[in-house]
Amino acid sequence: MLNNTKTKIFVDCHVFDGNFQGTRTYIQGLYLELIKDSTKDFYLAAYDIKNLKQIFGEQDNLKYVKYYFKNPFIRLLFEIPRLIFKNKIDFAHFQYRVPPLKLCKYIVTTHDVLFEDFPEDFPRLNRFQSFLTYKFSAKISDIIFTVSEYSKIQIEKHLKVKNVVVMPNGIDDIFFEEYDKEKTVLDVKKEHGISNYILYVSRWEPRKNHHLLLKSFVNQKIYENYHLVFIGDNTFKNKDFDTLFNSLEEKIKQKIICFKRVEFEKMILLLRGSNVSVYPSRAEGFGIPPLESVAAKIPTICSNQTAMGDFDFFDNYFFNPTNQKDLDEKLNYVIENKDENLLQKREIIKQKYNWKIAAKIFNSQIEKFTDS
Structure with a gap:
């Protein structure tokens, strides 16, 4: 294992602080299955941790970490690295964008790069920001997940990365x-x-x-x-x-x-x-x-x-x-x-399409590091 105790996985759950969206469904479905594994400790981070507790419940291997800033730049640049260091995290899982300061193994899920395939459907500034941040995040991450074969092919093509792992969504x-x-x-x-x-x-x-x-x-x-x-x-x-x-x-x-x-x-x-x-x-x-x-x-x-x-x-x-x-x-x-x-x-x-299959794929990638 990466340390002498349980593997510690930090999960950026800031999407639970806003309106309902697909990445929230993804994190919720995946981690409700993953937290059944008592050999790992999970640190779920959000501004509204009361809301997280209502969804994920209370158990020994589940820790809730509060964000004090809603600004995404402050969160990524300063707050998350501090929390990773403080809690001695082994893996940190993010959606699309990761912090530039890397203090543990990074997992990123890039669901798609549709702004590259269909640029006419996205504002120019949005496309530019997304391309730069998605590419940087994929390049420095140790594990890159996506949700379909189509997205895998397009991510590897546009972001110039290899070994993207397909982990399909589950239906709740x-x-x-x-x-x-x-x-x-x-x-x-x-x-x-x-x-x-x-x-x-x-x-x-x-x-x-x-x-x-x-x-x-x-x-x-x-x-x-x-x-x-x-x-x-x-x-x-x-x-x-x-x-x-x-x-x-x-x-x-x-x-x-x-x-x-x-x-x-x-x-x-x-x-x-x-x-x-x-x-x-x-x-x-x-x-x-x-x-x-x-x-x-x-x-x-x-x-x-x-x-x-x-x-x-x-x-x-x-x-x-x-x-x-x-x-x-x-x-x-x-x-x-x-x-x-x-x-x-x-x-x-x-x-x-179920979260048990997704959790199995997730754990198989984690084990490549924890077994070494």
Whole structure:
């Protein structure tokens, strides 16, 4: 081992202090599995450690470390190195960016480098900052994880690094839990005044293609029988969506509902109450929402591009997100026919994408250092 006691792993959990996002799901799913290993001590760090305790609980090998600064530069430059030194940490795990001062082994998870493959979808300053910090972080890290074969290839190409390890996301057990569909539909109607709706869960960026789904919803007059519900906070504005939405008649606008900042429990309720889930994104490093919706037994159609091409079990429920006609046809098909193979797909996802597999891959990389 790296020292004479338990291996100490520091985890930067600052994403739990802000709005709900994919990296939070990733850390939560992975570490709820990893902390079952009593041969390691885990140091989870955030500003709001009370929130962390509610998620991860209390146990002997789990320590909570409080950040006193929310500023990311102060946190990376000064606060985290001090905490690593103070607690004699062996490994520190970060998402995308690591501190420049290295006092232990670094693990970085780079989920994607989509700003390099789709530069038109990202502000220039964002692309420049991301490229420099992601490349530096990958270069000085001892272990580089990513979540799909697509991302591995693109990260190695653009950041000029080797030996990127694919550790796929898992789907949380809550999505596979059984529920009363009729009661859920009634609960959604009581709380939000809607029933019969098509759902898209994703933050707002141009590459997420919200406007393509809106076009399909409007042009095919799906609004006559359904609502269209979006769940996700803003990252970058989608001007195409805004232009189309603003041109619509008021009666159509009333059938389109956008939830920005949604608590996890509310998102689960809205997902379970939906008729159909659609994921029209043009570019993803992984693309977890369509897997979650299938796990929840919601008929789902999914983009077949970038990392989502790995989800070949979607079969006839795949579509090209650059082709409006293809989306129109698949959306009509799933509305009318549902999905007779939904339970089979659900089982494939349960076996292939789970946090036990991810934890096993994580530990195998750690052991290369602890066994030496």
